[in-house]
Amino acid sequence: MFEKSSILITGGTGSLGKALTKELVTKHPDISKVVIFSRDEQKQFQMAQEYPEDQYPQLRFLIGDVRDKDRVVRAFKGIDYVIHAAAMKHVPIAEYNPDECVKTNIGGAQNIIHASLETGVKRVVALSTDKACAPINLYGATKLTSDKLFIAANNIKGWNPIRFSVVRYGNVMGSNGSVIPFFMKKKKDGTLPITDPGMTRFNISLQGGVDMVMHALKNAWGGELFVPKIPSYKILDVANAIGPECEKPVVGIRPGEKLHEEMITSSDSFYTYDLGEYYVIIPSHPSWDRQKFIEEFDATKVEEGFTYNSGENESWETIESLKELIKIHVTPNY
Template sequence: MLTNKSLLITGGTGSLGKALTRHILKNYPEVKRLVIFSRDEQKQFQMAQEFPPEQYPQIRFFIGDVRDRERLIRAFKGVDFVIHAAAMKHVHLAEYNPDECIKTNVGGAQNVVHACLETGVERVVALSTDKACAPINLYGATKLTSDKLFIAANNIKGWNPIRFSVVRYGNVMGSNGSVIPFFMKKKEEGILPITDPGMTRFNISLQGGVDMVMHALENAWGGEIFVPKIPSYKITDVAEAIGPECEKPVVGIRPGEKIHEEMITSSDSYYTYDLGKYYTILPATHKWKLEDFIEKFNAKKVKEGFQYNSGENDEWETVEDLRNLIKEHIDSNFEA
């Protein structure tokens, strides 16, 4: 798929960007060019130590901000595929810096869409979040808007054969700012603060996120929102897995947090299909035949009223599961 192709990752120095880079360089050595686009020069410098250009001649580092459309247009020239991972993602920071969140998550999405349309990009996969589903905070609202912009881009492309799609998933295990690294650090103090004893979250590994992006890049017809079938965990089980001997005071939820996260609402069920490993929410309008899509992917329509949230999931991580996953994906020396 990537043989002699050029691919660019916005926000490429983030957790998922680096995981994608490792995956692509390992599995697609024939990739022509892999461009890491981000605005943090220090992270680019550090990433270049891990992926030195003399060892990986395909890799390029490009300083830029998705808020700057002209910079994006220059970066996208000669690029075949774009993975849009750049975002402001911390819920509480977005609540206190709303303008900045909107400029990056909404304005940045608009800029990426238009820069792709003006260059020669063939396919675009934008990263979403469970918080974009029935959002109650600004971050989720901006990511829902971003999703809609990328889906609607398929309607304004005209003759251009480009395809835009979205992947939506839950908490990425071990990613920057997520709960497991936070708890592992707080364990040293002997206190793990619990926001709400009933809180649940979806859980996906970095590799699971990478696999999903690559699936969308290869298989999207344009306009889909891909949703993975993944397990949930209880926040109390995460705390027990990491620090069974720690105090666990209940401190209350932060501004904009939900008790349970959603990825598909009952309103989405009218457009949602089961693809086996993934669900996909199809656009209300599309330029391809639904019958052909169903036949190609053996897609099965979900029941009307179907919804997918972390509190009513069929699959759960146990305390022991979580310990094993932490050891496998985050810290091989971890001991509870």
């Protein structure tokens, strides 16, 4: 599929962007070009040191901001596939800087869509978050808006064969700013602050996130929102896996946080199908034949009223499994 094609990753110097880059340049040697598009020159410089030009001639680094439509259009010329990972994602920072969050997460999404339609891009996969499902904070609200924009883009493309889809998942284990690296740093102080002993979150590895993006790139018909079947963990179990000897004071839930995260609401259940490894929420009025889609992917409709949240999940990480996962996915980076 990717032979002699070009792929651009917005936010390519982030945790998932770097993992996607590694996947593409190591497992898909036929790709002609992988472009890392981001606004942080220092991160680009550091990432470029990991991929020497003589060994990875297909890799390009391009400074730019998704807020700047002209720059995005220029970057997209000659690009076949776009993975949109750029976002302002820290909940408290977004609450304190709402205009900036809206400009990046919503305005940036609009620029990605319009630039893709104006150039020769074939497929776009946008990354979402569980916080976009029934959002209670600004970050989640902007990402829900972004999701809706990308899904609706399939209705305005006209003759253009481009396909837009979205992938939504929970906390990426070990990603920048997530709870596990935070606890690992705080462990040195002997104290791990717990927001609420009953708090739960979904958990996905970086590779799991990469696999899901690749699945959407290869299989999306346009307008789908893919959700992975992944385990949950309790925040208290994460703390006990990292620092069993540490004090664990309860500090209270921060503004904009939920006790449990959702990825599929009961309202979504009317359009949600089980694909085996993933769930998919399809558009209420898809541009393609729903029955053919069901047959193609052996999709099974979920029951009306079905919900998918981290507190009522069927699959759970334990303290022991978390220790193993941290050893594999997080410790090598510290």
